[in-house]
Amino acid sequence: MNFQFMNPDELKAKIEAGEEIVVVDIRDPGSFAAGSIKGSLLLSNDNVQLFIEQTDKSRPVIVCCYHGNSSQSAAQFLAEQGFNDTYSLQGGYELWKTVCPEYCH
Numbered sequence: 032m033n034f035q036f037m038n039p040d041e042l043k044a045k046i047e048a049g050e051e052i053v054v055v056d057i058r059d060p061g062s063f064a065a066g067s068i069k070g071s072l073l074l075s076n077d078n079v080q081l082f083i084e085q086t087d088k089s090r091p092v093i094v095c096c097y098h099g100n101s102s103q104s105a106a107q108f109l110a111e112q113g114f115n116d117t118y119s120l121q122g123g124y125e126l127w128k129t130v131c132p133e134y135c136h
């Protein structure tokens with residue numbers, strides 16, 4: 032199973048439709064605290080195992096990083112852990128905050 036790409040407009044549509052998605056953010060905690068996608072959770076080496084164990088693997092997981100590069104390997108990693116529907120957010124948070132400022136906090 033390989034990851035796919037998702038652009039900010041597609042993610043916004045899923046949020047607005049109330050879809051049961053999981054958005055994870057792999058940036059550093061300071062950046063996450065300064066601004067993140069509404070409803071996202073910070074994923075780090077400290078909590079990734081728990082996340083893998085406790086998350087329904089059929090739910091779509093969207094990985095956010097700074098610019099959409101490192102999220103690709105994280106999305107691939109999660110796909111290899113059994114997640115069936117994983118995505119790398121194109122452009123990362125830097126693009127997200129310009130396209131969807133209403134879904135930032």
Ligand SMILES: O=S(=O)([O-])[S-]
Pocket residue numbers: 096097098099100101102123
């Ligand atoms: O590699 S990254 O800058 O997209 S996190």
